[in-house]
Amino acid sequence: MTVETHPLIPVARSLADDLLAPRAAEVDQGTVPASHIEAIRRSGLLGVSAPKQYGGAGAPDSVAREIAEILSGACCSTWFVQTQHHTPVRMLAKSALPVRERLLRPLATGELLAGIAFAHVRAFPKVPVRVTPERGGWRFDGTVPWYTGWGLNDVMLLAGVTDTDEVVFAFTEAREQPGLTPSAPMRLAALTASVTVSLELDGLWLPDDAVVLRTPQEKFALVDLPRNTNASPAVFGVAYAALGLLAGAGEEEAAGALRGRLDEVRRQVYELAEHPVPHERVAERLALKTRAYDLMRAATTAAVVARGGRAMDLREPAQRLAREGMFLLVQGQTVEVRRAHLDALAEI
Incomplete structure (x- = not known):
C-alpha cells in the first residue's frame, strides 16, 4: 500500500477540503471550534500511528507525515491542536507501565484527546518544572511556558526533571485542579485559535501509576533530537x-x-x-x-x-x-x- 492509497489519506483530504479550509479564516480570528475537534475524533486520524490492537491504524510514518501536510495546509491552528496528541500515543505504545492499558485505547480511538506539556524539558540545564518523589507519587512545581489546546484536550502529558536529572513523564487531566493553574489564553501573532496558555504548577501531585516514562535527561535529549532537527x-x-x-x-x-x-x-x-x-x-x-x-x-x-x-x-x-x-x-x-x-x- 502506497501513501496515497492508504484509506486515511482521502479521509484527511475530505476533512481538509470540506471543513477546515473553508472555515480557516474564521477560525484564525477566533478559536478552534469543538466541532472541528469532534470531526477529527470521528475521522480515525488521531489513531494514525497507534497500534491496531488498541484501535489505531498502525500506519507508517510516511502516512502520518502526509496527513500532517494536508491538515496544516488547510487550517494550521486545527492541525496544531491535534498534532500534540500523537506524541503521547507513540510514547504509550512503547511503554510497559500500567498507564498504557488505561489510556492507549481511548487515545487511539479518539475517545480522548491529549495535549503535551514537556517542551520546557529541552531548556535543560534550566529546569522550569521540578519533579520530586512524594507520597508514592510525584510532585510537580514550576511553570510550563506553553500548553496548546486548553479547553479542547481531555488529558495532558506533563514532564519535569528531578534533582538527579531524570525526566518524568506523567498523565493528568487537562483542567484546572489543585496545584495546576492556567493563564488566560495568549494572544499570538499566529495560531491564537489554538488556545495556548501557560501553566503554573504549585505542588501538583500525580500518582505513580500516571507515569508513562522515566528516563535520564541525556537519553531523552538523544531520542528527542530528530523531532527538532x-x-x-x-x-x-x-x-x-x-x-x-x-x-x-x-x-x-x-x-x-x-x-x-x-x-x-x-x-x-x-x-x-x-x-x-x-x-x-x-x-x-x-x-x-x-x-x-x-x-x-x-x-x-x-x-x-x-x-x-x-x-x-x-x-x-x-x-x-x-x-x-x-x-x-x-x-x-x-x-x-x-x-x-x-x-x-x-x-x-
Missing part, C-alpha cells in the same frame, strides 16, 4: 497551500519553479527521516530544515505579493499562511536549531 511536515503543508494561491492568482510559472525546489527538499527531508539511526547526520538534517524554511518563506511571501494590497485583509489566506509560516519558524525551536537557522540566514 527534521523539518516539520507542516512547513511543507503551509508552503504548498501558498503555492496553490500563487498559481490561482495566475502566477503558474513562479509557482511551478518554487514547487520543483520544494518537492526536492521534501524528498530529501523525508528520506533522511527514514534513516535507521535517527540521531545521526544532524548537520544534514539541520541544513535541509533551514532550506525548507527558506522555501516556505518564499512561497508565502510570493502569495502575499501576488495578492497585492488585498493580502492585508485578515480574511485573506495569503497573509494567514505567512503568519502561520512565521510561527513554524520557531515551533519546537532549540538552541541548536536556532543557531543553524541564524547562521544560514547570515549567509543570504
Whole structure:
C-alpha cells in the first residue's frame, strides 16, 4: 500500500477540503471550534500511528507525515491542536507501565484527546518544572511556558526533571485542579485559535501509576533530537497551500519553479527521516530544515505579493499562511536549531 492509497489519506483530504479550509479564516480570528475537534475524533486520524490492537491504524510514518501536510495546509491552528496528541500515543505504545492499558485505547480511538506539556524539558540545564518523589507519587512545581489546546484536550502529558536529572513523564487531566493553574489564553501573532496558555504548577501531585516514562535527561535529549532537527511536515503543508494561491492568482510559472525546489527538499527531508539511526547526520538534517524554511518563506511571501494590497485583509489566506509560516519558524525551536537557522540566514 502506497501513501496515497492508504484509506486515511482521502479521509484527511475530505476533512481538509470540506471543513477546515473553508472555515480557516474564521477560525484564525477566533478559536478552534469543538466541532472541528469532534470531526477529527470521528475521522480515525488521531489513531494514525497507534497500534491496531488498541484501535489505531498502525500506519507508517510516511502516512502520518502526509496527513500532517494536508491538515496544516488547510487550517494550521486545527492541525496544531491535534498534532500534540500523537506524541503521547507513540510514547504509550512503547511503554510497559500500567498507564498504557488505561489510556492507549481511548487515545487511539479518539475517545480522548491529549495535549503535551514537556517542551520546557529541552531548556535543560534550566529546569522550569521540578519533579520530586512524594507520597508514592510525584510532585510537580514550576511553570510550563506553553500548553496548546486548553479547553479542547481531555488529558495532558506533563514532564519535569528531578534533582538527579531524570525526566518524568506523567498523565493528568487537562483542567484546572489543585496545584495546576492556567493563564488566560495568549494572544499570538499566529495560531491564537489554538488556545495556548501557560501553566503554573504549585505542588501538583500525580500518582505513580500516571507515569508513562522515566528516563535520564541525556537519553531523552538523544531520542528527542530528530523531532527538532527534521523539518516539520507542516512547513511543507503551509508552503504548498501558498503555492496553490500563487498559481490561482495566475502566477503558474513562479509557482511551478518554487514547487520543483520544494518537492526536492521534501524528498530529501523525508528520506533522511527514514534513516535507521535517527540521531545521526544532524548537520544534514539541520541544513535541509533551514532550506525548507527558506522555501516556505518564499512561497508565502510570493502569495502575499501576488495578492497585492488585498493580502492585508485578515480574511485573506495569503497573509494567514505567512503568519502561520512565521510561527513554524520557531515551533519546537532549540538552541541548536536556532543557531543553524541564524547562521544560514547570515549567509543570504
